[in-house]
Amino acid sequence: MAPLNDPEFGFCRDCLTAQASAGRRCQQCGSPRLLRHPELYRLSIAHVDCDAFYASVEKRDNPELRNKPVIIGGGKRGVVSTACYVARIHGVKSAMPMFKALEACPHAVVISPNMEKYVRVGREIRQMMRDLTPQVEPLSIDEAFLDLSGTQRLHHDPPVRVMAQFSNRVEKEMGLSVSVGLSYCKFLAKIASDFDKPRGFSVIGEAETPRFLSDKPVTMIWGVGKVFAATLERDGIRTIGQLQTMELGALMAAYGTMGQRLYQLSRGIDTRRVEPDGESKSVSAETTFNEDIGTLEELVPILRSLSEKVSRRLKAADIAGRTVVLKLKSRDFKLKTRNRQLADPTQLADRIFRTGLALLEKEIDGTRFRLIGIGVSDLSDDGRADPLDLVDVQATKRAVAETAIDKLRGKFGNNAVETGYTFGKIRQRTRPVPDEID
Numbered sequence: 023m024a025p026l027n028d029p030e031f032g033f034c035r036d037c038l039t040a041q042a043s044a045g046r047r048c049q050q051c052g053s054p055r056l057l058r059h060p061e062l063y064r065l066s067i068a069h070v071d072c073d074a075f076y077a078s079v080e081k082r083d084n085p086e087l088r089n090k091p092v093i094i095g096g097g098k099r100g101v102v103s104t105a106c107y108v109a110r111i112h113g114v115k116s117a118m119p120m121f122k123a124l125e126a127c128p129h130a131v132v133i134s135p136n137m138e139k140y141v142r143v144g145r146e147i148r149q150m151m152r153d154l155t156p157q158v159e160p161l162s163i164d165e166a167f168l169d170l171s172g173t174q175r176l177h178h179d180p181p182v183r184v185m186a187q188f189s190n191r192v193e194k195e196m197g198l199s200v201s202v203g204l205s206y207c208k209f210l211a212k213i214a215s216d217f218d219k220p221r222g223f224s225v226i227g228e229a230e231t232p233r234f235l236s237d238k239p240v241t242m243i244w245g246v247g248k249v250f251a252a253t254l255e256r257d258g259i260r261t262i263g264q265l266q267t268m269e270l271g272a273l274m275a276a277y278g279t280m281g282q283r284l285y286q287l288s289r290g291i292d293t294r295r296v297e298p299d300g301e302s303k304s305v306s307a308e309t310t311f312n313e314d315i316g317t318l319e320e321l322v323p324i325l326r327s328l329s330e331k332v333s334r335r336l337k338a339a340d341i342a343g344r345t346v347v348l349k350l351k352s353r354d355f356k357l358k359t360r361n362r363q364l365a366d367p368t369q370l371a372d373r374i375f376r377t378g379l380a381l382l383e384k385e386i387d388g389t390r391f392r393l394i395g396i397g398v399s400d401l402s403d404d405g406r407a408d409p410l411d412l413v414d415v416q417a418t419k420r421a422v423a424e425t426a427i428d429k430l431r432g433k434f435g436n437n438a439v440e441t442g443y444t445f446g447k448i449r450q451r452t453r454p455v456p457d458e459i460d
C-alpha cells in the first residue's frame with residue numbers, strides 16, 4: 023500500500039487513490055486531477071471559495087440555464103453581482119455596470135439576486151466545513167478559512183485529503199463547485215484558492231513562498247488597495263520581490279504599521295490565526311445607508327458616531343474590548359471585516375474610532391459601501407482597560423477629555439456635548455499609534 027503521508031506520493035482528487043508514479047493521470051480512474059507537492063501532508067490552513075456563487079446557485083436550480091451566460095445583478099443597483107463562467111468568457115466582470123455587461127454579452131440571462139436563498143445555501147456549506155473542524159472563519163457568504171491543524175487523528179486523513187473530499191462532497195450534495203487553497207498561513211491559502219478556479223485545488227508550501235511571491239504585484243498583499251498601491255508605485259515599488267529586499271525599519275519609517283505588514287507578508291510571514299465565528303462575544307453598532315457611500319469624508323462622521331455608541335454600551339456594562347473590528351458591506355453585498363488588536367482593552371470611543379479609522383482608510387479604493395459597522399471583541403471586565411499611556415501624551419489627554427465629556431453627558435444627556443470633531447484635524451493625528459499590532 024502506498025504510504026499516505028509520504029510527500030513522494032500524491033493522490034487523485036477524484037478517487038483519492040495514492041499515486042506512486044509521476045504520471046499525468048490517475049492510475050486508478052484516469053482523472054487528470056492529481057495533487058502532488060513536497061509539503062502536501064504538512065499544510066493545514068485552507069481557504070475555500072465557491073465558484074461564481076450566486077450564478078452557480080441559479081444554474082443549479084434551473085438546468086435550462088446550464089450552458090447559457092448568466093448574470094446576477096441589475097435591479098436598483100445596476101451592476102453585476104456575479105457572472106457565471108460562460109458570461110466571463112464574453113468579458114463580463116463583477117461590479118461592471120449592467121449596460122456595459124449587456125454590451126459585452128447581449129444574449130446573457132439576467133437574474134436579480136435572491137439573497138435569502140444564497141445565505142441559506144452558504145450556511146449549508148459552512149455547516150459542512152464545521153463538520154471538518156470547529157476552526158472555521160467565514161469571510162463572506164461563500165468564503166471561509168479553515169484551520170485543520172490537529173484534525174488528522176479525528177479524520178484518519180491529513181488535511182489535504184480531507185479538503186479534497188470536502189470539495190467533492192459539496193459538488194455531490196449541493197450541486198455547487200468550490201475552489202480550495204491550502205497552505206501554512208491565511209495569506210497564502212487565500213492566494214492559492216484563487217489560482218485555478220473553478221473547481222481548483224492549489225497548494226503553496228512554505229519553502230517555495232518567497233520565490234513564488236517575488237514577481238507578484240504588491241496588490242496581492244492583504245490590505246494593499248488601489249490607493250496604497252499608488253503610493254508604493256510613486257515610491258518605485260511594484261512587486262513583492264522589491265519589498266523582500268527592504269529592511270523592516272525602512273518600511274516602517276515610510277509606511278507605519280502597514281510597513282510592518284509589508285515586511286512580513288512579502289516574506290510569507292503571517293501569524294494571523296483562523297478566528298472562528300462567534301468564539302468571542304462582541305459589542306458593535308452598524309448602519310446601512312440609503313445611498314451607497316465610497317468616500318472617507320462621508321464615512322468618517324458615521325464611524326465616529328457608531329464608535330461613540332459602542333463606547334456608551336461598553337461603559338454602561340463596565341466591560342472593555344481588546345480587538346477593534348470594522349465591518350463593511352460593499353454594494354454587491356460582499357462583506358469585509360478588518361480587525362486590529364490593541365495592546366490593552368478599551369472602552370473609549372476615541373480609541374475605537376481611531377483604530378477603526380486606520381482600518382477604514384486602507385479600504386477606501388473607490389468601492390462603494392452600503393453598510394458600515396464598528397465593534398470590539400475579546401471582551402474583559404477585569405479593570406485593565408485603557409491604562410494611562412505614558413508614551414502617547416495626546417492619547418492620555420483625549421482619554422481624560424472623554425471621561426469629562428462622559429460625566430457631562432451623564433448629567434445632561436448624550437447631545438449635551440459635541441466632540442468638536444472635524445475631519446481635517448483628525449486626519450492629521452491619525453498616524454499609526456505604536457501600541458497597535460495587527
Ligand SMILES: [Mg+2]
Nearest residue numbers: 071072073164
Ligand atoms: Mg466566490
